[in-house]
Amino acid sequence: MCFGALPLQVPLWAAGPFVLLLLGIALLPLVAGHWWHSNRNKAIFVVALSFPTAGYLLALGEAGQSALVHECVEYFSFISLLLALYVISGGIVLRGDLAGRPRTNLLFLAAGAVLANLVGTTGASMILIRPVLRINAKRKSTLHIPVFFIFSVSNLGGLLTPLGDPPLFLGFLKGVDFFWTMSLWKEWLVANALVLGIFYVWDSIAYRRESPEDIRIDQIRVHRLRLSGLAVNAPLLVVVLLGVVFQSQQVGQGAGQVIAVGDLTLHRPWGEILMLLAAVLSLLLSPKHLHKENRFAWGPIVEVAVLFIGIFVTMAPALAYLKEHGGKLGITEAWQYFWLTGGLSALLDNAPTYVTFCTLAGGGDDFGVLADGKPLILTAISCGAVFMGACSYIGNGPNFMVKAIAEEAGYKMPSFFGYILRFSLPVLMPVFVVITVLFFAGG
Numbered sequence: 001m002c003f004g005a006l007p008l009q010v011p012l013w014a015a016g017p018f019v020l021l022l023l024g025i026a027l028l029p030l031v032a033g034h035w036w037h038s039n040r041n042k043a044i045f046v047v048a049l050s051f052p053t054a055g056y057l058l059a060l061g062e063a064g065q066s067a068l069v070h071e072c073v074e075y076f077s078f079i080s081l082l083l084a085l086y087v088i089s090g091g092i093v094l095r096g097d098l099a100g101r102p103r104t105n106l107l108f109l110a111a112g113a114v115l116a117n118l119v120g121t122t123g124a125s126m127i128l129i130r131p132v133l134r135i136n137a138k139r140k141s142t143l144h145i146p147v148f149f150i151f152s153v154s155n156l157g158g159l160l161t162p163l164g165d166p167p168l169f170l171g172f173l174k175g176v177d178f179f180w181t182m183s184l185w186k187e188w189l190v191a192n193a194l195v196l197g198i199f200y201v202w203d204s205i206a207y208r209r210e211s212p213e214d215i216r217i218d219q220i221r222v223h224r225l226r227l228s229g230l231a232v233n234a235p236l237l238v239v240v241l242l243g244v245v246f247q248s249q250q251v252g253q254g255a256g257q258v259i260a261v262g263d264l265t266l267h268r269p270w271g272e273i274l275m276l277l278a279a280v281l282s283l284l285l286s287p288k289h290l291h292k293e294n295r296f297a298w299g300p301i302v303e304v305a306v307l308f309i310g311i312f313v314t315m316a317p318a319l320a321y322l323k324e325h326g327g328k329l330g331i332t333e334a335w336q337y338f339w340l341t342g343g344l345s346a347l348l349d350n351a352p353t354y355v356t357f358c359t360l361a362g363g364g365d366d367f368g369v370l371a372d373g374k375p376l377i378l379t380a381i382s383c384g385a386v387f388m389g390a391c392s393y394i395g396n397g398p399n400f401m402v403k404a405i406a407e408e409a410g411y412k413m414p415s416f417f418g419y420i421l422r423f424s425l426p427v428l429m430p431v432f433v434v435i436t437v438l439f440f441a442g443g
Helices: 012-031 039-059 062-089 102-135 144-152 166-173 180-208 212-220 230-251 270-285 288-293 299-329 334-347 350-362 368-373 375-391 397-408 416-440
Strands: 093-097 223-228 258-261 264-267
Touching: 012 039, 012 299, 039 062, 039 299, 062 102, 062 166, 062 230, 062 270, 062 299, 093 102, 093 288, 102 144, 102 180, 102 397, 144 180, 144 397, 144 416, 166 350, 166 375, 180 375, 180 416, 230 270, 299 350, 299 397, 334 350, 334 375, 334 416, 350 368, 350 375, 368 375, 375 416
Parallel strands: none
Antiparallel strands: 093 223, 258 264
């Protein structure tokens, strides 16, 4: 984390690259899907927008340089955690097959919603999606299963710790106490209980439509579940958690924990080093066949790394403009923050959206001020970013990953708009209305 950043004043047009980048992430997969599929082309797009922004910030002098270094340091912390969780979870394999009954599926999704807070929504999705698909492979009415998996495991479940979802980790990097998100257990419980309840009813109806022969085959092809890779990777997950805790402790420590870079002071990156070391040890010590069984590949994490370096660089001017002018927008109520943060998280990406609205609400990039002075507003922003990232394939990183894995396994996934119209609107919107009435309507 970076200290001593100077006030930065920029015109509105300086936020243009950030807006264009987010629009590109949302629209290019739809209008130029083949071109966008290549990480090299994503990098070209990111460089075209982030390099001019970086040059502009450097040209502004000390204030611009401070802002650029600040965002780059936070990007390093952000990607270190995601990389560690991605690699370590790739070394944990759940083998076996069970009958694809509604109760079994419900237990898997509920377990994933809890696990997401320990290994992140990306890690939990990687560990559980293939077993869930395998369990239900003999059934015919299964279109809804990976979609609800995205809802619960890849999004709604990850609300309780900064490890759970990228927006919350960014909040932690910007001053929110590590354990503050545990106070959101009521919102987490209501949202997940409602969505899982809807899933159980939906899956029960679909199960009754299966032919007797499909059910018979499903029930006789049962193999005991076995979890492999924990001996090596469970301790490494603890190391990652220690790295995050180490980061949080450094925030309040003195000069012995910082290094000077010009006029800036930066934390010594001991926490990030622990995370990266854990990732390396997972690759070296895990039996090679475990990552292979999970079809582990570097492509998804490279995609995240490429897109987010562009997001972090280009959002520096946008955040600076919000700090200076955000108070004029008239957004004051918790329910407004919940729906505005959520709406943009659904259509763009939930991590930068979270940062944008926290900056707007707090008037700066110390989000700990929000946790102390406006906890309901921070709760609304956190819930909006995490929950509504489930509303489209592009709302959160694991969503497209689960879609691709399901299609590879032979599941016919809904189109971009089919996902929204057939599932998000009828399932999630009523749940979010309930969340609004219960928690945000009065504040």
